[in-house]
Amino acid sequence: MKHRIKKEEIIGFIFISPWVIGFFAFTLIPMLISGYLSFTEWNVLTGLEGINFVGFENYSEIFTDDEDFWQSLKVTFTFSFIFLPLSQVFALALACLLNQKVKGLKIFRTILFMPTVMPAVAVSLLWMWIFNSQYGILNRFLAIFSIQGPDWLQNPKTSLSALIIMGLWGVGSTMIIFLSALQDVPSSLYEAASIDGITPFKRFLYITVPMISSTIFFNLVMGIIGSFQYFTQAHVMTKGGPLGSTLFYNLYLYNVAFEKYEMGYASALAWIMFFIIVFFTALVFKSSTLWVYYENEGKSKGKKMKGEQV
Numbered sequence: 001m002k003h004r005i006k007k008e009e010i011i012g013f014i015f016i017s018p019w020v021i022g023f024f025a026f027t028l029i030p031m032l033i034s035g036y037l038s039f040t041e042w043n044v045l046t047g048l049e050g051i052n053f054v055g056f057e058n059y060s061e062i063f064t065d066d067e068d069f070w071q072s073l074k075v076t077f078t079f080s081f082i083f084l085p086l087s088q089v090f091a092l093a094l095a096c097l098l099n100q101k102v103k104g105l106k107i108f109r110t111i112l113f114m115p116t117v118m119p120a121v122a123v124s125l126l127w128m129w130i131f132n133s134q135y136g137i138l139n140r141f142l143a144i145f146s147i148q149g150p151d152w153l154q155n156p157k158t159s160l161s162a163l164i165i166m167g168l169w170g171v172g173s174t175m176i177i178f179l180s181a182l183q184d185v186p187s188s189l190y191e192a193a194s195i196d197g198i199t200p201f202k203r204f205l206y207i208t209v210p211m212i213s214s215t216i217f218f219n220l221v222m223g224i225i226g227s228f229q230y231f232t233q234a235h236v237m238t239k240g241g242p243l244g245s246t247l248f249y250n251l252y253l254y255n256v257a258f259e260k261y262e263m264g265y266a267s268a269l270a271w272i273m274f275f276i277i278v279f280f281t282a283l284v285f286k287s288s289t290l291w292v293y294y295e296n297e298g299k300s301k302g303k304k305m306k307g308e309q310v
Helices: 002-037 057-065 067-098 105-117 120-130 137-144 159-168 172-183 187-195 200-211 213-228 232-237 249-258 263-291 295-309
Strands: none
Touching: 002 263, 057 067, 057 263, 067 105, 067 159, 067 172, 067 213, 067 249, 105 172, 120 137, 120 159, 120 232, 159 232, 172 213, 187 200, 200 213, 213 263, 232 249, 249 263
């Protein structure tokens, strides 16, 4: 019996070993190295001999003398605080529509999910054509209603808005997760509420939202991480312009690391963003006890209350 258990443990370790090796080789060890490099001044072109330990000088310079840091932080926060709630609401609305029993539902689901599986670079090139001020399809559509469309990507006032609009087009993965959660809500709850004369809006507010709150929590956490790491679209479409209006944090970090080759400074920037993401994620986790409902916890609490009454 003991021999069989040991054999099963060995087989289990063999199966999880690729993930463990990958975690150490591509996540933990690089993080530790970048943590050390954040306290150094190192231009990659000088080789390992050029690494000079400077303590907290990188962090001091970032917070006191680096205007691009504050601009990139402003752009990233603005994008995240606008795009994140819009994307969650939009994805949930689409999921509710796709949860209805209508003809051709599978076709609609496929069409709405398809942008998610398209390469980010290809999507960026497509939207560059859509946003083109002269022959872009968006401005031509606006011209039908006698509206003069702006130069979306070349105007500092509209460039960030253009990226937000493009981002809403790719909420397919969030939508599918919401859809699976909606389909798990017991229909008996809606039937009972309907018999009692509860309006559809109240049914959504008091039944649907609490029952899918754990899914909202998951999508919110993933959305926070994704929005703060926004990079590819801005790099391909605007390069951070015009006038720094789309200079996202990750784009600025990329420029410092792979255009200026200041790897120590870039590592410090990376760790600052890491702690920002950890802070907001922890904030959501802390608040989840107030608004996230888990069915199993609800049942266990009910049983506990009954036991206390007895």
